[in-house]
Amino acid sequence: MHAAAGFVSRRSSADVLSEMSTLIDIRDLTVRIDLPEGPVFPVRNVSLSLEEGETVGLVGESGCGKTLTCLSVIGLLGRRASIESGSVVFQGVEIDPDDPDDKRRRSRGMGIIFQNPMTCLNPVRTLGWQVAEAYQIRTGESRRVAQRRATELLDLVGIPEPKRRAADYPHQVSGGQQQRAMIAMAIAGGPALLIADEPTTALDVTIQAQILDLLARLQREIGMGILFVTHDLGLVAEVADRMAVMYAGRVVELAPADALFAQPRHPYTRGLLTSLPFLDDDIDRLTPIEGTVPPLHAMPPGCAFAPRCSQASPICSTPPDLRASGDGLIACHHGLKTDTVAA
Amino acid sequence: MNLRYVSIKLLRAIFTLWLVVSFVFIVLRITGDPTEQLLPDDVGEEIREYYRILWGLDRPVWEQYLLYFKAAFQGDFGVSFRNSQPALDLIWQRVPKTVELGTATFVTALVFGIPLGVMAAIWRDSWIDRLTMSFAVFGFSMPNFFLGILLILLFAMNLRMLPSSGYGTWEHMVMPVFTLATAFAGAIARFTRSAMLDVLSKDYIRTAEAEGASMSRRVWLHAFPNAAVPVVTIVGFSLGGMIGGAVVTENVFAWPGVGRLLTSSVADRDLAIVQGIVVLVAITMVTANFLVDLAYGWLDPRIRLGSGGQSR
Ligand SMILES: Nc1ncnc2c1ncn2[C@@H]1O[C@H](COP(=O)(O)OP(=O)(O)OP(=O)(O)O)[C@@H](O)[C@H]1O
Ligand code: SF4
Ligand SMILES: [Mg+2]
Numbered sequence: 001m002h003a004a005a006g007f008v009s010r011r012s013s014a015d016v017l018s019e020m021s022t023l024i025d026i027r028d029l030t031v032r033i034d035l036p037e038g039p040v041f042p043v044r045n046v047s048l049s050l051e052e053g054e055t056v057g058l059v060g061e062s063g064c065g066k067t068l069t070c071l072s073v074i075g076l077l078g079r080r081a082s083i084e085s086g087s088v089v090f091q092g093v094e095i096d097p098d099d100p101d102d103k104r105r106r107s108r109g110m111g112i113i114f115q116n117p118m119t120c121l122n123p124v125r126t127l128g129w130q131v132a133e134a135y136q137i138r139t140g141e142s143r144r145v146a147q148r149r150a151t152e153l154l155d156l157v158g159i160p161e162p163k164r165r166a167a168d169y170p171h172q173v174s175g176g177q178q179q180r181a182m183i184a185m186a187i188a189g190g191p192a193l194l195i196a197d198e199p200t201t202a203l204d205v206t207i208q209a210q211i212l213d214l215l216a217r218l219q220r221e222i223g224m225g226i227l228f229v230t231h232d233l234g235l236v237a238e239v240a241d242r243m244a245v246m247y248a249g250r251v252v253e254l255a256p257a258d259a260l261f262a263q264p265r266h267p268y269t270r271g272l273l274t275s276l277p278f279l280d281d282d283i284d285r286l287t288p289i290e291g292t293v294p295p296l297h298a299m300p301p302g303c304a305f306a307p308r309c310s311q312a313s314p315i316c317s318t319p320p321d322l323r324a325s326g327d328g329l330i331a332c333h334h335g336l337k338t339d340t341v342a343a
Numbered sequence: 344m345n346l347r348y349v350s351i352k353l354l355r356a357i358f359t360l361w362l363v364v365s366f367v368f369i370v371l372r373i374t375g376d377p378t379e380q381l382l383p384d385d386v387g388e389e390i391r392e393y394y395r396i397l398w399g400l401d402r403p404v405w406e407q408y409l410l411y412f413k414a415a416f417q418g419d420f421g422v423s424f425r426n427s428q429p430a431l432d433l434i435w436q437r438v439p440k441t442v443e444l445g446t447a448t449f450v451t452a453l454v455f456g457i458p459l460g461v462m463a464a465i466w467r468d469s470w471i472d473r474l475t476m477s478f479a480v481f482g483f484s485m486p487n488f489f490l491g492i493l494l495i496l497l498f499a500m501n502l503r504m505l506p507s508s509g510y511g512t513w514e515h516m517v518m519p520v521f522t523l524a525t526a527f528a529g530a531i532a533r534f535t536r537s538a539m540l541d542v543l544s545k546d547y548i549r550t551a552e553a554e555g556a557s558m559s560r561r562v563w564l565h566a567f568p569n570a571a572v573p574v575v576t577i578v579g580f581s582l583g584g585m586i587g588g589a590v591v592t593e594n595v596f597a598w599p600g601v602g603r604l605l606t607s608s609v610a611d612r613d614l615a616i617v618q619g620i621v622v623l624v625a626i627t628m629v630t631a632n633f634l635v636d637l638a639y640g641w642l643d644p645r646i647r648l649g650s651g652g653q654s655r
Contacts, residue, residue, distance in 0.1 A: 074553055103555065104555055107554055107555025108555065111554070119545065119546040120546045122547040122550075125565075125568075137554055137555045138554065171644070171648075182550075
């Protein structure tokens with residue numbers, strides 16, 4: 001299972017690899033949620049790493065455990081969810097969700113943006129106040145400095161007239177501007193990792209493209225690592241260095257982005273990709289693959305994709321491990337037979 | 344603050360006051376001859392006739408209505424028949440004592456109710472939550488007169504620690520304030536708790552936690568300002584109950600305030616005073632509601648600035 005941790009990024013030939021350091025290393029992570037009916041495990045044995053300055057796209061259908069994976073990384077699982085086993089190592093040190101010092105380390109080193117900026121911004125505080133607070137907490141600077149920096153940050157994320165907008169409340173600006181303000185909060189103080197959990201899902205298509213451009217620009221300028229979560233494969237194609245595909249709580253394919261889009265190897269990824277409309281094509285993509293995800297309390301013992309998989313065979317009733325395939329890793333007993341990479 | 348918002352609320356307050364004062368007028372007319380209501384039974388017919396002319400009861404109803412309004416605006420609610428002083432003067436003498444009791448109650452209830460409610464929400468289902476909620480139910484369900492009498496029995500009669508009744512020193516205030524404040528604090532604690540529970544589960548609290556805001560920062564700088572709107576609402580609504588409670592409590596503890604004056608005036612059928620107090624209470628309530636409306640705008644920018652803006 002730890003094969004994934006040592007997985008080599010696309011950009012790293014052997015000599016570059018030695019210079020890069022691993023920012024976040026998720027090792028065999030299982031998340032447990034206690035429901036009245038008993039515990040369920042929406043994230044199972046997930047291993048995933050992210051180098052400094054790298055963008056990793058995490059994709060999968062709704063409910064496959066993307067958000068819970070993000071929340072485990074930043075240590076915000078909440079009351080009912082907890083890490084059952086495995087660990088998350090951030091900048092070489094394993095995170096401890098219950099240790100206040102470690103919490104401070106994490107909040108300084110990571111920023112997170114969520115799907116719905118409207119509900120994620122405090123309605124009774126101005127945008128400037130919220131950005132300044134994030135900066136102040138991360139850096140320990142004075143309120144005055146933080147306020148000045150907040151205006152600069154709002155400018156940096158492309159909000160026009162940042163001085164005036166700093167005095168606006170969230171409800172006074174558009175959804176796109178709200179998400180920009182959220183990004184300003186997340187990157188205030190320069191965290192090394194930005195977790196973007198479906199940052200554009202709640203926005204108009206044109207605004208989506210702008211936010212995506214903004215994230216790509218910030219990544220170039222600031223050089224932080226980005227874990228980009230989405231259920232829209234087409235969206236991350238341009239920004240991600242590597243891709244991780246999740247299905248029913250597990251990573252089923254992990255590959256350099258180019259390789260994955262050129263030659264998807266897991267049957268689930270292939271399903272996702274073939275159902276992906278060509279650009280400007282507005283085919284209904286609500287049901288990309290026949291069938292539905294098995295419910296959390298009734299996961300099949302073997303490969304969770306088996307009920308929907310056209311390649312399924314008797315061996316698929318045993319769980320497939322992640323193993324090397326082409327430039328990446330897949331969790332499938334069959335997968336793509338050819339091991340030569342098609343360009 | 345938005346001028347339009349303030350003027351609308353102000354107009355509403357004035358309209359409500361007009362309704363209440365008109366209501367008092369109508370009640371006084373339809374319950375029969377005001378001279379019979381407002382004058383003692385044993386006065387002679389010529390004196391009644393004198394008052395009928397004095398009060399303009401011989402004129403058409405609409406003219407009476409206008410005169411009545413004029414008088415009410417000038418603070419003229421008639422004369423107490425018990426000692427012939429203007430009703431307003433008699434009421435006004437009592438007001439500071441009731442305001443004193445009310446203010447002490449208000450402050451006590453807020454100082455206990457809000458932190459208890461906040462703590463109950465933060466540590467929900469803990470012992471502090473259960474204790475606070477039991478206290479709230481106790482405060483809610485305990486009638487004021489009963490609690491007052493129990494306190495007198497315990498602290499005045501048995502322990503002899505506090506004066507059983509009267510006015511003057513801080514010791515005199517302890518039991519009346521406690522009696523009035525328990526129900527009020529209980530209501531505030533309950534509403535603060537549920538409002539805080541609601542707000543603490545919001546996404547923006549998670550955002551604050553993600554950026555490393557401490558627990559006290561999240562509670563007081565992020566959550567509480569949002570929870571304050573429902574809390575202010577309940578504080579405003581509770582005021583009516585508190586005025587009712589004050590009437591009972593003042594009587595139990597022989598507190599020389601407006602409430603006590605009201606009961607004695609009702610007993611003596613001194614209706615000029617009753618009428619004055621009714622209008623005074625109405626003014627208080629309307630003012631309180633107006634202040635609550637202003638507080639909403641102050642607390643919530645969505646109300647203050649309207650939802651307009653450029654919300655795309
Ligand atoms: N607090 C919770 N209580 C109960 N179930 C939860 C909780 N959080 C997540 N789940 C369940 O765990 C599974 C994974 O949730 P998660 O939010 O990680 O999915 P996701 O991949 O982010 O989906 P989406 O695309 O809808 O955001 C889902 O089935 C969800 O219903
Ligand atoms: S393991 Fe079997 S069922 Fe699962 S994806 Fe591969 S072929 Fe399909
Ligand atoms: Mg999600």
